[in-house]
Amino acid sequence: MESPIKTTEQIETLKGLLTPIVKREPGPVLLCLQAVQTQYGYIPDGAVAVIAEVCNVTRADVHGVFSYYSDLKKTPPPVISVRLCAAEACQAVGGRALAAAWGEVCAADPDLAAATGTNEPVFCLGNCALGPAALVNEQLIGNANVETLKSAVTAAQNAAETAL
Amino acid sequence: MTVWFVPRDAAALSVGADAVAAALEALGEQVVRTGSRGLLWLEPLVERADSRNGTRVGWGNVQASDLRDNPLTETAANFLGVVEELDYLACQNRWIYERVGIIDPVDPDDYLFHGGMAGLQRALELSPASVITAVTESGLRGRGGAGFPTGIKWQTVAEQSPVPHKGDPQDAPRHKYICVNADEGDSGTFADRMLMEGDPFCLLEGMAIAAHAVGADSGMIYLRSEYPAAIAVMSDAIDKARARGWLGQGILGSACNFDVTIRVGAGSYVCGEETAMLESLEGRRGTVRAKPPLPAIEGLFGTPTVINNVLTIASVPSILARGAEAYAALGQERSRGTQVFQLAGNIARGGIVEVAFGISAHELIFDLGQGTKSGKPLKAVQVGGPLGAYLTADSLQVSMAYEALAAEGAMLGHGGLVVFDDSVDMAEQARFAMEFCVEESCGKCTPCRIGAVRGVEVIDDLLASDASENAEQLLRDLCDVMTAGSLCAMGGLTPQPVLSALDQFPEDFKRVAVRVDATAQGVVHE
Numbered sequence: 211m212e213s214p215i216k217t218t219e220q221i222e223t224l225k226g227l228l229t230p231i232v233k234r235e236p237g238p239v240l241l242c243l244q245a246v247q248t249q250y251g252y253i254p255d256g257a258v259a260v261i262a263e264v265c266n267v268t269r270a271d272v273h274g275v276f277s278y279y280s281d282l283k284k285t286p287p288p289v290i291s292v293r294l295c296a297a298e299a300c301q302a303v304g305g306r307a308l309a310a311a312w313g314e315v316c317a318a319d320p321d322l323a324a325a326t327g328t329n330e331p332v333f334c335l336g337n338c339a340l341g342p343a344a345l346v347n348e349q350l351i352g353n354a355n356v357e358t359l360k361s362a363v364t365a366a367q368n369a370a371e372t373a374l
Numbered sequence: 375m376t377v378w379f380v381p382r383d384a385a386a387l388s389v390g391a392d393a394v395a396a397a398l399e400a401l402g403e404q405v406v407r408t409g410s411r412g413l414l415w416l417e418p419l420v421e422r423a424d425s426r427n428g429t430r431v432g433w434g435n436v437q438a439s440d441l442r443d444n445p446l447t448e449t450a451a452n453f454l455g456v457v458e459e460l461d462y463l464a465c466q467n468r469w470i471y472e473r474v475g476i477i478d479p480v481d482p483d484d485y486l487f488h489g490g491m492a493g494l495q496r497a498l499e500l501s502p503a504s505v506i507t508a509v510t511e512s513g514l515r516g517r518g519g520a521g522f523p524t525g526i527k528w529q530t531v532a533e534q535s536p537v538p539h540k541g542d543p544q545d546a547p548r549h550k551y552i553c554v555n556a557d558e559g560d561s562g563t564f565a566d567r568m569l570m571e572g573d574p575f576c577l578l579e580g581m582a583i584a585a586h587a588v589g590a591d592s593g594m595i596y597l598r599s600e601y602p603a604a605i606a607v608m609s610d611a612i613d614k615a616r617a618r619g620w621l622g623q624g625i626l627g628s629a630c631n632f633d634v635t636i637r638v639g640a641g642s643y644v645c646g647e648e649t650a651m652l653e654s655l656e657g658r659r660g661t662v663r664a665k666p667p668l669p670a671i672e673g674l675f676g677t678p679t680v681i682n683n684v685l686t687i688a689s690v691p692s693i694l695a696r697g698a699e700a701y702a703a704l705g706q707e708r709s710r711g712t713q714v715f716q717l718a719g720n721i722a723r724g725g726i727v728e729v730a731f732g733i734s735a736h737e738l739i740f741d742l743g744q745g746t747k748s749g750k751p752l753k754a755v756q757v758g759g760p761l762g763a764y765l766t767a768d769s770l771q772v773s774m775a776y777e778a779l780a781a782e783g784a785m786l787g788h789g790g791l792v793v794f795d796d797s798v799d800m801a802e803q804a805r806f807a808m809e810f811c812v813e814e815s816c817g818k819c820t821p822c823r824i825g826a827v828r829g830v831e832v833i834d835d836l837l838a839s840d841a842s843e844n845a846e847q848l849l850r851d852l853c854d855v856m857t858a859g860s861l862c863a864m865g866g867l868t869p870q871p872v873l874s875a876l877d878q879f880p881e882d883f884k885r886v887a888v889r890v891d892a893t894a895q896g897v898v899h900e
Contacts, residue, residue: 236539236675237657240640278659279640281599297561298756299792301806302719303747333643333760333810335600336564337385338792339414339717339724348602352388352417 211286215256224249224257228264239265239275243282252283288327290366292359293345296331299338308342311356326363378403378445379421379430381475383410383571384603385564391418393438403445409572411475412726413462420446421457427487432457462742467704468728469692469712470685474572480610482618485575491620493691497583498628505587506532509690512698513710518555518646518683519758519787519863521776524690530670531588531678540676550590551679552581552632553655554687556597556604557639557646560759562718562790565726566684569714570597570604573688574611575620578634580687582625583694584680585632593634594674596651599641608636643760643814647862648681650816661816662862683788685714705731709775717743719756719792732778736770739793750795754803754879758787760810761867763874764800783874785867800879805833807871815864822865825856829872836883846883849876 215224224246231245232238242261246253253276262269276282294300294309309329316323337343340352346362347369380386380395398405398420406426413419416434422445423430432454433446440446446453454460468474477484485491497505510525536548554577558566570577581593597605612634615621623631637655639645645654649663652674673679689711693701701711709731715738717724722744727733735755739745746752754764757774763784765772772782779786794803808829817823829852836845853869860866876883 237655239657240654241637241657244638244640274659275657278661279642281639281641295561297810298760298803298806299562299718299790301803302792302794302798332600332641333814334559334561334563336558336567337388338562338564338719338790339721340385340388340417341719343388345600350384350388350603352385 213255214250215254215260221256221260224260225264228261232264239267239272240279243272243276243279247282250286252286288325289370290326290363291330291345291347292326292363293330293332293335294354295333295335295337295341295343297334297338299334300341300343303341305342308344308354308356312359315356315360322360322363325367375404375425377423377426377428378405379408379423380405381410381418382407382479382603382607383417383568384601385414385568386410386417386419387603389417389435390437394418394420394436394441397438397441398445401441401443401445406478408477409474409479410568410726411457411463412471412568413460413723414725415723416454419454419457422446430457431455432460462723462725462727465742466728467712467730469696469701470569470576470688470714471573471726471728472692473576474569474726477573479572479574479607480614482575482614482620485573489695490575490691491579491626493694494579494582494586494620494626496694497586498626498630502532502587502589505583505694508694508698509587512689512693512701513705513708514686514689514693514701515709515776516683517685517689517713517788518648519785521786524682524686527670527682528584528588528680530668531590531680534671534678536589536591537677549592549675549677550588551674551677552584552588552590552593552687553651553674553679553681554581554593554595554684555646555648555651555681556595556601556684557651558601558684558788559598559643559646560761560788560790562756562792563716563759563788564718565714565716565789567601567604568726569684569688570601571607574608575615576688576691577608577684578611578615578621580690581634582621582630582632583690584682584687586625586628586630588678588680590680591631591633593632594655595634595636596639596645596655597636598639605636605638612636642816643810644816644862644864647864650862651681652679659816661818662864664861685788706773706775707777709777713774713786713789715774716788716790717793718790720746720748720795721793722747731775732773734771734773735765735791738774738791739770743793746793746795748795748797750797752793753796753798754794754800754875756792756794756803756871757790758785759790760807761785761863761870762787762790763870764803764878765874766878783870785870800875800882801833801837804872804875804883805830805837807868807875808833811864811868819859819861819865821856821859822861822868825852825860825865826868828852829856829868833872846876 335343344351344354421430421432514524515521538546645660650660654660715727811826
């Protein structure tokens, strides 16, 4: 896949996005990475070099920050992100079994698997009294089961289609 | 006129509160969105009053389908009566959470009407030194887990002079910071989130009091990315507070200048450790810093910095407004005031319980929580997050207070209790504690970075059918090294859940070996 940060014009646009952050905020490297991810959905090739330039640090410095944080992604996200809580409070109410069941549902349904990508576990969504908890795009799901997850994915797909 | 109250707290939204609010509005009713009362098993909990500030009656587990033609009636099966008289709420002593679930979180007038800003007004009448004295005399200790006395921390920062950011020239602007740690990553804890979503002005008021007390000009809230609803509510509240003169230049007409920004985390648990949080706030990898220097002397961008948990800072407005003496009169030993306990996991009535220190885990789990959600016998309770010890069903008489828990080899942490029924495999939980440390270690110190990986391997060995004879001793030695040799609590406390599982539930570590054996022989199919 071609990076959206390649031509001189694209690079200048990105600099225009980042320069105000660097001027306003002390310690801006992580903020710049987060701004890039908000803009493109991931950190495309070429972004690290631009951030290094506007922040006046080395590319190694920026790469170090990029590679540290699990939120920052190297590749575009799936259309619908499904994240199941893998922490203790959800384990106590069947979180592990739900993750396994969801894996089977996705394995049996290639379309669903393509739309949602791999379940990326998350450690705690702060919904620990109503577990198992899951996050489908921005929608937090309590008392989650395979059926509520499926309908949340459908709702997210409909929302995505409406947005287009 | 009739007013309906529907929570906008993320937990309530996770079980359909938005659809309920929409259904009420579709019937032409007036709806106010509030935080959650913290009776989470009843969410969405809808309340009704005859005026905005009248007595409220409630309905539990309301679904939009209940509201097709008529608003809720008092003859409905899910009618709860007067909400404040419910046993779960009536026994609480709410200081931090006094307005949560009652007010519209982003309405400054509602905040004022319910006693907001009284603490800051009182603080501004006092000298900074007197504010610190009040906080010290209240006995307030850090609610993030370490329990360090807040007054002493503030005093240390107050004694420092503001300095320019590290690397800036000497004539650059000089700063001191108030940093709020809202990186609530512990499983089984959600009190920071619910406070921020339910009463964000309380946190901002507490930060402004701290700023006045120590002479700080800047504040930052480090808020985890897993809490998008809290980020939205806090951002809205900051804008509104600025517009009211509650933040910015000359707060409430005083000489105090103080403003707050939010920085969002990026999915790293260890950034809840205070020095890793500073690194992350400065835009770097969230690795732990060696102490000294203490953050109070050389903290964010090299300036003197107060770092407090959300609940610590949110305790301060009511302490100032109601008096340090009244706060200190609550609790036991050196655990003064109230603690916001969070009942989570496999529990029938999960939620928020703010009471004085000293209540027993048994009372919390059985009297208030009414035991497991599954109805099966309780087997273990993890207190204080993923680095906290597992308690057995027999040891729940312990008082929930810093000293009493420490005497049991456990810790209060952030006040979360995660309940497990008898289907839990404690060997699996011990292994998970090590796995979690592998995933989340910042990598700075070897005992944590390598120790956790080795920990998973050794536990696997211990559980294998052909376990080495010395596997258990090896695991204990490894835990010893991690406890004594790690730079921060991540590596230092990961052995707590592991060893408590091993010591209190040894049969689980043997049973697995039998099961693995059986699986290998084709006897058991899983």
